[in-house]
Amino acid sequence: MTMTVVTPSHAPDFPSFARLHASVVRFTDPGVRHVVAVPDADIELFRSLKSARLDVRGYSAVLPRRFVSTTALARIPRLPRGFRIAAVNLRRPWPPIRGWMLQQVVKLAVVSELDTDVAVLIDSDVIVVRPLAERAFRNDDGVVRLYRQPHGIDEARERPLRWLRTARALVGAPQPEADGPDYISAFASWDPALVRACVERVAAQTRSDWRDVIGSRLDFSEFLLYGTYVMTLADPSRRQNVSADSLCHSHWDPVPLDRAAATRFADEIGPRDLAVHVQSNSGTGETIRDYISDRVSQVT
Structure with missing residues (x-):
């Protein structure tokens, strides 16, 4: 059984990421790899950590060539962080892809390519403080743990409710009536095999490359997409390790x-x-x- 830690990051978060990586090295077994996905312009900065446990992957390594970086535009200082343009998809140039959205596409792409049993997704602004063992994220039947907060999204949370509706539409699941579960966490675990099945479902539903589909969305959450797929379309046996404890x-x-x-x-x-x-x-x-x-x- 294997486990890989995955973090999307970029240069402004480098000090926080360095702190996170040190904690990952301290609290995981020597065989656990920490994969960080960053814009190509930031690769050398993150490699400067010179850690044998760190695997630095540039966006271009996991995205199709039609996703053209606009890094200079992405860092216009007055733009809200979530709306900074990070890339243009030459196949679907409008709307351009915001940095926050591109990071979500990259995260799904990285995990879908992992040859590992468990992917532990940890944001740069997290610090690991106790040992991370695979048994914390898999039950005795090998089912990967899913964070799920029942009724965590309702009409009072307008933006996450739009994300949830987008996720359900992309996988072809029924729309929520008044509320729905929340799967968003800065510290979560995914099953790479289920991520692959999830994005394949999006491609089948939309008859398009899932990266093009998701990259063009304005309202989207990768956590809500994965959680919705697992709880509505995955084999019921893969839903037996769900918790509201993050x-x-x-x-x-x-x-x-x-x-x-x-x-x-x-x-x-x-x-x-x-x-x-x-x-x-x-x-x-x-x-x-x-x-x-x-x-x-x-x-x-």
């Missing part, structure tokens, strides 16, 4: 943590949490993030 203690609030708040946050980590997550757009500084990492190591 195994990650998270700070999702966009307000930055100061030293006092960081102390409270670190001290509140649960006994089952394997990682801590401070949302990158919270504005929490690197010094505070280092402090949280040190503090959590004392608590755990």
Whole structure:
């Protein structure tokens, strides 16, 4: 049985990623690889970590050649992060592909190509704080764990509800009436075989390359797509390891943590949490993030 850690990242998140990778190396077995997928322009920066456990993959290695990078445009400073243009698909040039959307396509592509039993998806702004063993993500029957929060998305969460409707449409599942489950997490596990089946389903439903289809979407979540596929179309035996526990203690609030708040946050980590997550757009500084990492190591 094998496990691979996967992280999409880019240059602005490099300090956080370096901290994450150090924690992955510390808390996983020597045979576990950490795959990071980054824009081609950032490859050498991430390789500068010189880690034998790190596999740096550029976007061009996992995307078709018709996806042409527009990296310079993607980093126009005044554009909201989620709307910065990252690429143009020459087959479908409009709309151009936003950075956030391209990262999701890359994540699905990377995991679909893995020859491994479990892919553990960890965002750059996460720190692993306890040992990661494959048994935490697979049950005795070999079913990979799926994070699922029942009724986690309702009409009050308008944007995620659009993502959920898009996911259901792409795989041909019934649309939710008033609410639906949430599968989004900064720390999650996927079954690569099911990811392959999921994207093949999208291609069959749309009669198009799934990368073209997803890249052209304005409302989309890769987690909602995968979770929806598993729970509505996968073999029922692959749905027997579902939990509402993310195994990650998270700070999702966009307000930055100061030293006092960081102390409270670190001290509140649960006994089952394997990682801590401070949302990158919270504005929490690197010094505070280092402090949280040190503090959590004392608590755990």
